[in-house]
Amino acid sequence: MDAPEISVIPKPLLLERGSGEFRFGSHTPVTLRNGLPELGPEGYRLTVDADGVTFEADTPAAVFHAEQTLRQLLPPAALREAGGPDTWPLPHVQIIDAPRFRWRGVLLDVARHFLPKREVLRFLDLMALHKLNVLHWHLTEDQGWRVEIKRYPRLTEVGSWRRETLGDGRPHGGFYTQDDIREIVAYAAERHITVVPEIDVPGHSTAAIAAYPELGNQDVPAAAGPREVWTRFGIATTVLNVEDATVAFYQNVMDEICDLFPGDYICLGGDECPKEEWKASARAQQRKAELGLSTEEDLQAWFLHQISAHVAAKGRKLLGWDEILEGALFPGTVVSSWRGTEGAVEAARRGHDTLTSPCTWVYFDYRQSDAPGEPGAPWAAPTTLERAYAFEPVPEDMPSDLASHVIGSEATLWSEYMPSPRVVDYQAWPRLCAFSETVWSGAERDYDEFRGRLVKHLERLDALGVEYRPLEGPRPWQEQPAARWRAEEAE
């Protein structure tokens, strides 16, 4: 067997190929040496020569990244679970590598459609292969609550499933026990991935309100919004009320969440919170007056502040969507800018770190082409692979002295249009291959050169059984009759 072509994704800083080849087996030892300090905590040098494989790396994360690169130097078949030869050809090479950003995230929405634990673990494996290191885990929604909270069992008993989806007549649901969560967090940690849980408040909370109606604005007629776990998609007008008891409820929830997720960050959402209910609720208006607040936006900021302060008192930092810029920001909160990148600039101006996640560039629930059978959110312009690859994490209009506030980016996999793990595969890959280079590799990018490497890389995804979107378009059974989704949306 010939030594394989070299096509590492994400692209390393520097790669120099030698002329020889080394035979590598699962028991071949790897020499480990001190790293090069200038490469930072995640950087490494990987050398393959006649003596074998050497990693120069100073941290377990850097060693892990070197291992992931090594896997990509082997033939694709080496990634299969069984059936290979004893040794594989490994080209002589020197690679020097380090990431551009420290936060290389993917949002995984398991609330609109549940993903079984095994699929979350597999997703972590695939993230690791691409050197992505933050799983932003969207766990609660109008359409479902996915994490067991011991103090409030109805959150999962009632909130973890819905009667049907878009009128299909079939129940859908599922949740992770606390043991499942600890397993997933530990599995991620072994892969140097931090899991950032998102408990979205005060909007996107219909499932919680269905479980505990006292969390909702009960003096507003139910007809104003859904009060069962929502069976449709969109922005629900149903939101949490602003009672002290509701604040206390979520503080208690956060106590359990902070115990389960040891990472530095907790996401409180804060996005898409319509103010209709608070405007219509006499009780919410009374609370606004009691608290000395003048607008509903102030009420939202007050609510988020109460939860944020509680979480911050445990030594954690907060993450929220750019809507939280409408009110006072809790100190140290990181802002994820999704409605364009203006929020990132604004956050940086206000002295906050920020993530860029602009929907028209890195929302991978959007379609990958505008062909009729292309799956994905039908109402948005497509995000092609080429466009995903052209994403630049630092906004053009970010003042250069504030650019260091951009600590990274996140691609998102919102799951309204991803009813099964097979569809998640289709939407995530290969767009996340492109995204991984935008956050790991240098700012200089050449799409044609990337595409050449990707063709080889897709053989790896084949070996791993990933049902990605082929470059030429969906396989026949991956097509989604667009008319069907559109009709469902219009219902």
Next chain:
Amino acid sequence: MDAPEISVIPKPLLLERGSGEFRFGSHTPVTLRNGLPELGPEGYRLTVDADGVTFEADTPAAVFHAEQTLRQLLPPAALREAGGPDTWPLPHVQIIDAPRFRWRGVLLDVARHFLPKREVLRFLDLMALHKLNVLHWHLTEDQGWRVEIKRYPRLTEVGSWRRETLGDGRPHGGFYTQDDIREIVAYAAERHITVVPEIDVPGHSTAAIAAYPELGNQDVPAAAGPREVWTRFGIATTVLNVEDATVAFYQNVMDEICDLFPGDYICLGGDECPKEEWKASARAQQRKAELGLSTEEDLQAWFLHQISAHVAAKGRKLLGWDEILEGALFPGTVVSSWRGTEGAVEAARRGHDTLTSPCTWVYFDYRQSDAPGEPGAPWAAPTTLERAYAFEPVPEDMPSDLASHVIGSEATLWSEYMPSPRVVDYQAWPRLCAFSETVWSGAERDYDEFRGRLVKHLERLDALGVEYRPLEGPRPWQEQPAARWRAEEAE
């Protein structure tokens, strides 16, 4: 942490618990000694005492079974992928164990609904935990052809997907490349599981005919049966023609199948082949006359003989469903008796080995209760867990001198009513736990005692993320509105 209760499934021959406990970690060595000859090739003795763990076993399969038992002696959390302590408590115990039958099979139908490779690998893991050792892999059907055949690429290009299912307007499909097949077979072999492929002929072949119309009875009006990959369920009247070219086609297919699957057995199906087309086809009638045959049943036997002889010439043995008893049996063919157990008795009388797989006992696509929301085939009486546990592999009316012809049994997971891996989990577990005892453990069984052990065993399935049917009935999101399936069936 206390030493765990002992509740091994399938139940070992003999289990004696001691009073102490040993701390076992992932690096703890296990002592391996020669086995006890009277326990046969798969039997083992497993001892845990103050000195640690000892296996007495003579074959890799026996050592593997001992390891699976050991996993069940650990606390359930030890089965999780990550996050446990360094060592676990292991009770002092002596276990002597050996299987009752050598063929402990499960039929997995990936043709009516495709299962991605990862789900097949996971299913093999779960089979191994329950000491099931034959995966009867149903790869071709009216509704889809799932295995790449290099010589006939249209079998997967055309045959691996259908336009829709029961009028749902969504395409469905997928297939395994030959590399995928080799990986799965190797992965199974590492777990001492043999994969027996089924290429079903001459019925259940609409997907192949859609790909290569010349395989069908082209002189019969198309209106007589489906000619595209079938989008409905039931018994299609569309069947293969009886031309020499069709025989040669399938002999060529079998050449590739035999290369991919190194096990002793190949299944040719042979079930549910309606004779309407052959009766209506002038060409089939002409062939019958040419071949000197008098009935359409003879035509079927002739067809199967041609393929069987070709496969047998490669040193393989044949497996077929009990319908093949309607004609002359090819020498050495094993008969799987599914329409009751009469076929098993008949096969044994004719000197053939046989598997029992009676549909009213071990067809796990049937419902697990008759409650309104219970998923599964709505037209069959339920197969409860208790009934599954009461299955006796040797038919009552099998003459005792022929009983040794019963080499084992197979449970089946036909997938018309299993549109996703989550539903496969629900139907398979815990009924396969019960089935595993009927084929591994002794003939004496006490359901209440089993149920007590099962309650503990379900904690293992929880740790493994298996979405089994809870003993008290489906979780809300596992319910299947019966009315919906019935309406679809009636269409």
